[in-house]
Amino acid sequence: MSQAQGNSTARRIAIIGGGLIGRAWALVFARAGCEVKLWDPDPTVRARVIDQLLETCQRSGDDPSAVARVTVCADMATTVDQVEWVQENGPENLGIKREIYAELDRTAALETILASSSSALVASSFAAGLAGRARILVAHPVNPPHVIPVVELCPGPDTAPDVMDRAEELMHAVAQVPVRLSREIDGFVLNRLQAVVLAEAMRLIEQGIVTPQGLDDTIRHGLGRRWVLLGPMATINLNAPGGVKDYLHRYGPTMARLSDSAARGEAFTEAAAEILAANLPVPELVQELSLQRDARLGELSRFLHNNK
Amino acid sequence: MSQAQGNSTARRIAIIGGGLIGRAWALVFARAGCEVKLWDPDPTVRARVIDQLLETCQRSGDDPSAVARVTVCADMATTVDQVEWVQENGPENLGIKREIYAELDRTAALETILASSSSALVASSFAAGLAGRARILVAHPVNPPHVIPVVELCPGPDTAPDVMDRAEELMHAVAQVPVRLSREIDGFVLNRLQAVVLAEAMRLIEQGIVTPQGLDDTIRHGLGRRWVLLGPMATINLNAPGGVKDYLHRYGPTMARLSDSAARGEAFTEAAAEILAANLPVPELVQELSLQRDARLGELSRFLHNNK
Numbered sequence: 046m047s048q049a050q051g052n053s054t055a056r057r058i059a060i061i062g063g064g065l066i067g068r069a070w071a072l073v074f075a076r077a078g079c080e081v082k083l084w085d086p087d088p089t090v091r092a093r094v095i096d097q098l099l100e101t102c103q104r105s106g107d108d109p110s111a112v113a114r115v116t117v118c119a120d121m122a123t124t125v126d127q128v129e130w131v132q133e134n135g136p137e138n139l140g141i142k143r144e145i146y147a148e149l150d151r152t153a154a155l156e157t158i159l160a161s162s163s164s165a166l167v168a169s170s171f172a173a174g175l176a177g178r179a180r181i182l183v184a185h186p187v188n189p190p191h192v193i194p195v196v197e198l199c200p201g202p203d204t205a206p207d208v209m210d211r212a213e214e215l216m217h218a219v220a221q222v223p224v225r226l227s228r229e230i231d232g233f234v235l236n237r238l239q240a241v242v243l244a245e246a247m248r249l250i251e252q253g254i255v256t257p258q259g260l261d262d263t264i265r266h267g268l269g270r271r272w273v274l275l276g277p278m279a280t281i282n283l284n285a286p287g288g289v290k291d292y293l294h295r296y297g298p299t300m301a302r303l304s305d306s307a308a309r310g311e312a313f314t315e316a317a318a319e320i321l322a323a324n325l326p327v328p329e330l331v332q333e334l335s336l337q338r339d340a341r342l343g344e345l346s347r348f349l350h351n352n353k
Numbered sequence: 354m355s356q357a358q359g360n361s362t363a364r365r366i367a368i369i370g371g372g373l374i375g376r377a378w379a380l381v382f383a384r385a386g387c388e389v390k391l392w393d394p395d396p397t398v399r400a401r402v403i404d405q406l407l408e409t410c411q412r413s414g415d416d417p418s419a420v421a422r423v424t425v426c427a428d429m430a431t432t433v434d435q436v437e438w439v440q441e442n443g444p445e446n447l448g449i450k451r452e453i454y455a456e457l458d459r460t461a462a463l464e465t466i467l468a469s470s471s472s473a474l475v476a477s478s479f480a481a482g483l484a485g486r487a488r489i490l491v492a493h494p495v496n497p498p499h500v501i502p503v504v505e506l507c508p509g510p511d512t513a514p515d516v517m518d519r520a521e522e523l524m525h526a527v528a529q530v531p532v533r534l535s536r537e538i539d540g541f542v543l544n545r546l547q548a549v550v551l552a553e554a555m556r557l558i559e560q561g562i563v564t565p566q567g568l569d570d571t572i573r574h575g576l577g578r579r580w581v582l583l584g585p586m587a588t589i590n591l592n593a594p595g596g597v598k599d600y601l602h603r604y605g606p607t608m609a610r611l612s613d614s615a616a617r618g619e620a621f622t623e624a625a626a627e628i629l630a631a632n633l634p635v636p637e638l639v640q641e642l643s644l645q646r647d648a649r650l651g652e653l654s655r656f657l658h659n660n661k
Contacts, residue, residue, distance in 0.1 A: 195575030261584020267503030276569020301618030310609030
């Protein structure tokens with residue numbers, strides 16, 4: 046059965062915000078056959094969303110016919126009407142987030158789930174006190190979600206377990222990879238892991254032990270190869286003949302010693318930033334390199350999908 | 354020109370140790386056209402090396418004719434005679450390492466470089482006091498090096514700069530990716546980065562914030578996707594419109610706060626190990642899954658090579 050626009054059995058999704066993340070989400074849902082309504086407070090953003098989505102499809106290799114399932118709406122109320130899920134992509138500003146959620150909670154039907162793409166704010170910070178706080182969670186993607194499938198699902202203290210179940214089901218249904226957290230934690234999981242790597246990396250670079258390129262090569266052509274296939278835990282499970290307990294018995298004390306001497310927040314110095322800036326592509330290239338990265342991420346995603 | 358065995362222009366390499374790492378190194382050098390001599394103190398190991406190399410080629414998709422360039426020798430002196438490079442893969446035991454290097458330093462011609470695959474011992478610990486300590490370094494691979502190209506080149510305090518230059522040149526010549534460290538550091542770079550990720554991961558898992566699979570998915574289907582294409586530094590350079598300094602201005606304080614609250618050595622607990630063991634494949638599957646991993650690493654390596 047074709048999943049044409051107006052298909053009465055299609056799942057209905059609302060996207061709040063038409064920037065990079067909002068548009069990538071629109072594509073994730075639309076290419077999976079959902080009917081997507083999108084709204085942005087800025088009319089100039091709204092006016093160009095469809096063209097930008099078509100450009101994104103061209104670069105990512107997605108079928109542009111999916112964009113026919115995206116409708117740009119003129120106001121928030123129409124956007125969230127009769128949808129099962131709202132993916133909100135507003136700025137990471139607590140005051141603005143609270144205003145948005147107060148309005149979403151007033152406007153959207155009670156069974157509609159309200160999910161935030163926030164990477165920095167936890168759900169309790171903007172959902173506290175709202176009548177519908179049980180249907181509010183964070184669904185944190187990695188930019189851009191149409192080529193990176195992981196989505197961290199982080200409940201607030203009041204988020205209902207069945208809302209988390211529905212969130213997980215929907216993410217699977219649209220071919221993303223949900224990671225369900227049991228409770229709120231600063232940075233969720235992904236950025237906590239990124240933070241410790243960045244801290245240690247910046248210190249090694251500032252101390253001149255390794256160049257920025259050497260640091261990147263260590264991950265790109267080393268650890269990252271295993272991690273992108275297996276993840277760090279499945280990796281260590283295969284690094285000792287007796288599995289993970291054998292690994293931790295043999296190497297745990299070394300790993301503990303190394304992490305005890307690892308860098309922390311003090312490593313984020315201006316001096317390290319200067320070395321990085323002097324050794325990485327200049328800011329003028331960021332936009333073009335980001336498009337190249339996304340195209341390669343799309344290729345990698347297809348490769349990994351076909352080589353499970 | 355074909356790189357047949359006995360080719361007088363081929364570079365000559367000695368491999369000490371015929372275990373997993375030694376054999377993978379033999380394949381790295383042989384498939385690049387080097388003439389490889391291999392010795393292991395155990396005659397039963399020596400007897401099966403060639404068959405095992407042929408099996409490895411079958412699994413990794415390497416051309417088995419490369420194995421014709423590997424000669425198994427009956428003693429160390431013959432092995433290291435007239436080679437430019439010795440790759441030593443002995444046990445990670447300081448006493449044994451010291452004995453091996455004392456003998457290698459006595460036996461090998463002065464212009465021969467002596468490189469250790471050690472992941473835990475720094476060069477100064479086994480080279481100190483030897484006449485030839487200037488030609489001794491660590492060349493730490495990731496297991497197995499025939500499908501993971503990074504090699505950390507870590508000098509001791511007495512290693513000569515031109516030895517490091519020659520090491521770097523050789524690794525490029527055999528299609529590995531050398532990462533040159535400026536001086537000795539506990540754990541080198543790769544395991545320092547692995548250690549901080551493992552520590553934080555184990556605490557998040559022990560606290561029940563995320564399951565082992567969720568932790569692995571966060572890297573496999575999230576951060577790892579970018580890292581395997583770009584590395585962590587080039588990644589953050591593209592995560593703000595103004596490049597890495599803009600990124601660190603915007604997100605540095607958050608990353609510093611997260612790394613300040615990260616787990617350290619205390620996270621390597623028995624309780625975390627138990628959760629991991631209960632949720633990861635059982636030890637009986639480790640060998641088979643390792644072979645599958647290596648086959649997939651070979652595919653990934655070819656994919657990344659063709660999609661630069």
